[in-house]
Amino acid sequence: MIERKERKPYWRHTKWQVLASLIPFLAIVMVLPLYADQLNANRFLGFPLGYFLAAHGFFVIAVVTVASYVNRQNAIDHWHGAHEDV
Amino acid sequence: MTFGARARVVNPRLGTYFSIFAALFTVLFLLVLIFEQLSFSEAMLQLGFFVGPILIYAGIGLSVGSNDTLNYFAAGRRVPAAYTGLLLAASAMGATLLVAGTGAFFFSGFDALVLMMGTLTGFVVMAITLAPFYRKFGAFTVPSYLGRRFESRALRIASAVVVAVPMLLVLAAELHMGAGVTGRLIASNPDLIVCVLALSVAITTAAGGKRSFTWAGVAQSIALFLALLGVATTVSVIVTNLPIPQLANGPIVRGLVRNEIHEGLQFIGTWPLAFELPGDGFAVLSKPYTQPFGAVGILAFGMGIFAIAAGISTAPWLLPRVAATPSVYEARKSLGWATVFSGLALLTVSAVAIFMRDFALDAVMSERLGPLPKWLYDAAAAHLVSFDQTATRLGFAGLQFDRDGVLFALPVATELPRAFFYLLLAGAIAAALVAAGATTVSLAAVLAEDVVQGMSWEPSRPETRVWIMRVFIGIVALCGAMVAIIAPTDPLRLVLWALSLTGASLFPVMILSVWWKRLTSTAAIAGVISGFGVGALAILISEVGAISVPSPIAGILGLPVSFALAIGLSLMRTETTRHTLEIVRDIRVPGGEIVYDREMQRLQLRKHGRT
Numbered sequence: 001m002i003e004r005k006e007r008k009p010y011w012r013h014t015k016w017q018v019l020a021s022l023i024p025f026l027a028i029v030m031v032l033p034l035y036a037d038q039l040n041a042n043r044f045l046g047f048p049l050g051y052f053l054a055a056h057g058f059f060v061i062a063v064v065t066v067a068s069y070v071n072r073q074n075a076i077d078h079w080h081g082a083h084e085d086v
Numbered sequence: 087m088t089f090g091a092r093a094r095v096v097n098p099r100l101g102t103y104f105s106i107f108a109a110l111f112t113v114l115f116l117l118v119l120i121f122e123q124l125s126f127s128e129a130m131l132q133l134g135f136f137v138g139p140i141l142i143y144a145g146i147g148l149s150v151g152s153n154d155t156l157n158y159f160a161a162g163r164r165v166p167a168a169y170t171g172l173l174l175a176a177s178a179m180g181a182t183l184l185v186a187g188t189g190a191f192f193f194s195g196f197d198a199l200v201l202m203m204g205t206l207t208g209f210v211v212m213a214i215t216l217a218p219f220y221r222k223f224g225a226f227t228v229p230s231y232l233g234r235r236f237e238s239r240a241l242r243i244a245s246a247v248v249v250a251v252p253m254l255l256v257l258a259a260e261l262h263m264g265a266g267v268t269g270r271l272i273a274s275n276p277d278l279i280v281c282v283l284a285l286s287v288a289i290t291t292a293a294g295g296k297r298s299f300t301w302a303g304v305a306q307s308i309a310l311f312l313a314l315l316g317v318a319t320t321v322s323v324i325v326t327n328l329p330i331p332q333l334a335n336g337p338i339v340r341g342l343v344r345n346e347i348h349e350g351l352q353f354i355g356t357w358p359l360a361f362e363l364p365g366d367g368f369a370v371l372s373k374p375y376t377q378p379f380g381a382v383g384i385l386a387f388g389m390g391i392f393a394i395a396a397g398i399s400t401a402p403w404l405l406p407r408v409a410a411t412p413s414v415y416e417a418r419k420s421l422g423w424a425t426v427f428s429g430l431a432l433l434t435v436s437a438v439a440i441f442m443r444d445f446a447l448d449a450v451m452s453e454r455l456g457p458l459p460k461w462l463y464d465a466a467a468a469h470l471v472s473f474d475q476t477a478t479r480l481g482f483a484g485l486q487f488d489r490d491g492v493l494f495a496l497p498v499a500t501e502l503p504r505a506f507f508y509l510l511l512a513g514a515i516a517a518a519l520v521a522a523g524a525t526t527v528s529l530a531a532v533l534a535e536d537v538v539q540g541m542s543w544e545p546s547r548p549e550t551r552v553w554i555m556r557v558f559i560g561i562v563a564l565c566g567a568m569v570a571i572i573a574p575t576d577p578l579r580l581v582l583w584a585l586s587l588t589g590a591s592l593f594p595v596m597i598l599s600v601w602w603k604r605l606t607s608t609a610a611i612a613g614v615i616s617g618f619g620v621g622a623l624a625i626l627i628s629e630v631g632a633i634s635v636p637s638p639i640a641g642i643l644g645l646p647v648s649f650a651l652a653i654g655l656s657l658m659r660t661e662t663t664r665h666t667l668e669i670v671r672d673i674r675v676p677g678g679e680i681v682y683d684r685e686m687q688r689l690q691l692r693k694h695g696r697t
C-alpha cells in the first residue's frame with residue numbers, strides 16, 4: 001500500500017509519463033496524414049512511403065507507444081510503492 | 087462472496103483448451119476441403135461450416151455457466167491480458183470492420199486508413215488514460231462506474247439510457263452484417279438468419295453472462311484470426327511467394343500506382359469535409375488506391391480519426407472488459423495486446439483489398455491480352471461481382487464489386503477450393519457473433535444493474551441480480567434482432583454513428599472523472615446528456631442535409647459542447663464531497679482494494695446494520 005506522502009509525487013510522475021506518451025503520439029496522428037501526399041513520391045518495399053507510414057508505420061508506433069507506457073508506468077508504480085500486492 | 091486473491095488465479099489450462107479449439111476449427115476446415123474434393127454434397131458442407139462452429143461456441147458458453155455475481159458480471163476477474171486484448175480487438179472490429187472495412191479499403195484505398203488509425207488511436211488513448219483506472223475501480227458497467235464515482239443515482243440512470251442507444255445500434259449492425267454473411271453460406275430467409283444469430287448469441291451468453299461471453303468470445307476471435315490470416319497468407323504465398331500478406335504486397339501496390347491511372351482511374355479532388363466511404367451494395371472503382379483524400383477530405387479524415395478514437399476508447403461494450411483482468415498491470419498490458427491484434431487484423435484486411443485491386447486490374451487489362459479471366463464468372467455467379475458479360479470492352483466503369491463481398495471474392499479470384507471461401511465466411515460469422523455478444527452482454531448488464539436496480543445502491547441478492555441480467559440478455563437479443571429486421575441500414579454507417587455518439591456523450595466525462603478532481607456530479611450529468619443530445623441532433627440535421635458535416639462523423643460535434651458544459655458547470659459551483667475525493671484518490675493508485683468491491687461491502691454492512 002502506498003504511503004500517504006508518496007501520493008502527490010506518484011501522481012505528478014504519472015501525469016508526466018502520460019503526457020510524454022500521449023503528446024508525441026497524438027502529434028503523429030495529426031501530422032502524418034498531412035504529408036502523406038508528398039511522401040507518396042518516395043518508395044519503400046514497393047509501397048508509396050506516405051501510405052506505408054500511415055498504415056504499417058502507424059501500427060508500429062501505436063504498439064511501441066503502449067508497450068513503452070506499460071513498462072514505464074509499471075516502473076513508476078514500483079518506485080513509489082503504489083503497485084499491487086498480487 | 088469472497089474476493090480473496092485465490093479467486094483471481096488465472097487458469098493454467100487456458101492455453102490447452104484454446105489449442106484444442108484451434109485444432110478443432112482447423113480439422114473442420116480440412117475435412118470440408120477433403121470432402122469437397124470427394125465431391126460431397128455442397129449444401130451439407132456449407133451447413134456443417136455454419137452449424138459446427140456455432141455449436142462449439144454454445145457448448146463453451148454453456149459449460150462455463152455460473153450463478154456467482156463476480157463470475158457473471160466480470161468473468162471472475164481472472165482473464166489474462168492476451169485473451170482480454172484478443173477479445174477487445176475482435177469485438178471492436180466485428181464483422182462490420184472486417185467485411186465492410188475490406189470493402190472500404192478496396193474502394194477508397196488510402197482514405198479507409200481513417201478506420202485503422204481511428205481504432206488504433208482509440209486503443210492507445212484507452213490504454214493510457216482510462217483502462218488502468220477503470221480496472222482499479224472495478225465496476226461492472228460504465229454507468230455504475232460513473233454513478234459510484236460521482237455518488238449520483240441520476241447520473242447513473244441518465245448515462246445508462248444514453249449508452250444504451252449506441253450499443254443497440256452496434257448490435258443491430260452486427261446482426262445485419264452477420265445475416266448478410268451467413269446468407270452467402272446457407273440459402274435462407276435473411277430475417278430468419280438474424281433471429282437464429284440473435285438466438286445463438288443469447289444461448290451462448292445467458293448461462294454465465296460475461297464469463298460465458300469471454301470464453302466463447304475468445305474461441306470466436308481465434309476462429310476469426312485463423313480464417314482471415316489463413317486465407318490471406320495462402321493467397322500471399324500464391325501471388326507473391328512470401329507468407330507475409332501485410333508486407334509482401336508492396337510490389338503489387340507499385341503496379342497499381344503505375345497501371346490504374348493508365349487504365350482510366352483519375353485522381354479526384356474532394357472538398358475537405360467529404361466523407362464518402364462506400365455504402366452498401368455494388369459500386370465501381372473510382373479512385374487510384376494510394377491517392378490520399380479522394381473520397382474522404384482531409385478535414386473529415388482528421389475528424390473521423392478523432393470520432394472513432396473517442397468512441398472506441400470509451401465504448402461501453404469494450405471498456406468493461408478490462409474490469410475482468412486480474413490486475414491493473416494486466417489491464418494495461420491487455421490494451422497493448424488489443425493494439426497488436428486489431429492492427430494486425432486491419433493490416434491484413436488492407437492487404438486483402440490490395441490483392442483484390444490487383445485482380446480487378448488484371449481483369450480490366452485482360453481483354454486486350456486475351457479473354458476475361460475465369461474467376462470473374464465464378465464471382466459473378468456467387469453475387470460478389472457484376473459485369474456485363476456481353477460487353478466487348480470492360481473498363482473500370484463496367485466492373486462492379488459488392489462492398490460486402492470483396493473479402494470473400496479473394497479465394498474465388500485466386501481459384502482456391504471452395505473450402506477457403508467457406509472458411510472466410512465462418513470467420514466473418516464468428517466476428518459478427520463476438521461483437522454482437524459483447525454488445526448484448528454489456529447492454530443487458532447496463533439495463534439490469536443500472537436501470538432496473540438503479541434507484542438503490544444496495545445490491546440485491548446475488549441470485550436475483552444474475553437472474554435479472556439473464557432475462558435482459560434475452561430481451562436485448564430480441565430487441566437487436568427486431569431493429570436489424572425492421573430498419574436495415576448500412577452497418578458501417580450504424581457503427582460510425584454509434585462510435586461518434588459514444589465519443590460525444592461519454593468521452594469528456596470519463597476522461598475528466600479520472601484526471602480532474604473538481605468535476606461535479608451535476609456537471610457530469612449535463613456533460614453526458616448535452617453531448618448525446620447535440621451529437622444526435624447533428625446526425626439528424628446532417629441526414630436531412632442542413633449542415634455540411636457528413637453524418638457518420640457529425641455526432642462528434644457534441645464532444646466540445648459536452649467538455650465545455652462539464653468544465654464550466656464544475657467551475658461555477660464546487661460541490662465535491664470528501665467521499666468522492668477519496669474515491670478519485672483511490673482510483674489513481676493501482677495498489678490496494680478494488681474500489682467497487684469495497685463500496686459494495688460498505689453498503690451491505692450498512693444494510694445489515696439497519697435490519
